[in-house]
Amino acid sequence: MxxxxxxxxxxxxxxxxxxxxxxxxxxxxxxxxxxxxxxxxxxxxxxxxxxxxxxxxxxxxxxxxxxxxxxxxxxxxxxxxxxxxxxxxxxxxxxxxxxxxxxxxxxxxxxxxxxxxxxxxxxxxxxxxxxxxxxxxxxxxxxxxxxxxxxxxxxxxxxxxxxxxxxxxxxxxxxxxxxxxxxxxxxxxxAERSNNEPSSSAVGDYAGKLREGIRYIRATVLVPILVTFVLSGVAAYATIAVLPAFGKAHGGAGTYGMFLAGLSAGRLVGALAAPKLERIPIHLLGAVGYGLGGVAWLAAVRVQWIPLSTVLVCLAFVPIGVMDTILIAMIQSLVPDHLLGRVTAVVYSVTGIAKPVGSLLGGMLAATIGLDFVMVGVTAGLFSMAIFWAAHPLLRRVPAIHEMDPDAYGF
Structure with missing residues (x-):
């Protein structure tokens, strides 16, 4: 380094x-x-x-x-x-x-x-x-x-x-x-560029490659995994959308900044911890991790002391950082090289759409039903992901990355 x-x-x-x-x-x-x-x-x-x-x-x-x-x-x-x-x-x-x-x-x-x-x-x-x-x-x-x-x-x-x-x-x-x-x-x-490559080829081929990536994903375990990515994105960004209101009600801009810092720190810690956890079966990481994250988040929004709430927010988002890193590594390990770019593009496109949808949904629900509903609702989102990993017929048997048989999961 x-x-x-x-x-x-x-x-x-x-x-x-x-x-x-x-x-x-x-x-x-x-x-x-x-x-x-x-x-x-x-x-x-x-x-x-x-x-x-x-x-x-x-x-x-x-x-x-x-x-x-x-x-x-x-x-x-x-x-x-x-x-x-x-x-x-x-x-x-x-x-x-x-x-x-x-x-x-x-x-x-x-x-x-x-x-x-x-x-x-x-x-x-x-x-x-x-x-x-x-x-x-x-x-x-x-x-x-x-x-x-x-x-x-x-x-x-x-x-x-x-x-x-x-x-x-x-x-x-x-x-x-x-x-x-x-x-x-x-x-x-x-960068070196092939003389035979038309200047517009990358753009022109994009839609076709994206469709090929979608066809490949539909035959694999990536379909239910994408569901967990989407749920994670919606839950996280619905929360972020209402944090200014939550911060104003619980101390002001400093609280808002601390909660955002806790979210970022949790995902960062999870990403850094993921290599240490890659030998653990992925279904256990999902079921146990998201479940514990839900408990930590519920405690975070109920505790009145902001420093402790911030630590709990960080702990709640550690499983999201772990699972995001592990699942992307799984895709990179198992998807054939010639399809990796387009499969990754589909994954990022789908999960990318979930973020603004979650933000808009969180703001609308808080305005119509109430701020507390959205803040506590994140707990329900994390618990639902834990249940999904524990109950889905394919996901509940997913082993550690290095033990996965690509044929068994459609790769």
Whole structure:
């Protein structure tokens, strides 16, 4: 790992990723809190969350574009666009004109721009590090992503409490400006491209490859597994949508930031713990893990002491981090190489759609039925996933990854 950081291009890319992730976390927190403080409506926070998350469903479409663009210009341009874009919100607040519509418009545009950044950074890694360093490089990037989310979710909540969401947008704009300066001097070698490959082939083939991936998945155990991914996404993002309201009712912006930090920390801890748990049968991880997560979440929303609630939130989301990591590793291990890209695209598309749906659903349910219903409902979601893993005729027998017989599960 130390050798990686002796590479100046990798250092710039890594530092740029940290700053970019910090900016993403800050504008998400600022947007959700500002919308709720102006509207006092969970419906609008759910809508804001859905608009933040919706662009993620299009990330699989950006790969063919990123492969053909200059990575330096792509990284630099995306940061400059976001730097200017987020300034529209403080301007709207100062002029007291169209504040909520401006926030709701900026969110998806910034999100679409941002979905170009991560594939571009990932595409740069094989060009700047040695092949035997790729695992360490990706691990460093994954840790930076999760660690920064954890840190700046907490910091963002504290900053909102201290200086307010408008100043948070100004700080956010500065982070994108810093990232642009970092990327301005980066040098990434040009990717090799086959002379026989038409410039539009990747885009033109996408729909056909996606259909092939769907046909393959339908014959495997991945169908019920996708159900668990969808339930997990809906439960998690329904919660996030109503956290501004919950935070305001239980201490303010600091509580909001702490709960978001607990969510991020739990998923990060789960992802880091997954390699230590890969020898345990997957059906046990699902049934026991989600069940314990439901208990921890129920305790978290009932406990009145915020530090303890935050720890319990973290524990509740550890199983989600574990299962997400284990199941993606299972797909990578068992799906044939020539189908892996399209199968992964289908999985990310389906789970990506679940996130904005969950956010919108959480906001609507909290507005119509009540905030407590949604917060406690997450427990029901986690328990339902535990029961699903324990009762489904295929899932209840899934062994550890290394013991799976591909033929028995349709692979």
């Amino acid at each position: 130390r050798e990686l950081f002796r590479n100046p291009t990798f250092r710039r890319l890594f530092f740029g990723r940290i700053v970019t992730n910090a900016g993403d976390s800050l504008y998400y927190i600022a947007a959700m809190w500002l919308v709720y403080s102006l509207t006092d409506s969970t419906f609008y926070t759910g809508l804001a969350g859905a608009l933040v998350l919706l662009p993620q469903t299009f990330q699989v479409l950006t790969g063919p574009l990123v492969d053909r663009w200059s990575l330096r210009r792509t990284l630099l341009g995306t940061q400059l666009v976001q730097c200017v874009l987020v300034l529209a919100v403080p301007l709207a607040v100062v002029t007291d004109r169209f504040v909520v519509p401006t926030v709701l418009l900026v969110i998806p545009i910034a999100g679409l721009v941002n979905e170009i950044v991560y594939p571009a950074e990932s595409a740069a890694l094989p060009r700047i590090v040695e092949t035997n360093e790729l695992v360490d490089a990706n691990s460093a990037f994954s840790f930076a992503y999760g660690g920064v989310d954890f840190l700046f979710n907490a910091v963002g909540g504290v900053l909102i409490a201290l200086v307010g969401p408008v100043w948070l947008y100004l700080i956010d704009s500065a982070t994108f400006a810093i990232a642009a300066l970092v990327f301005a001097d980066i040098r990434v070698p040009t």
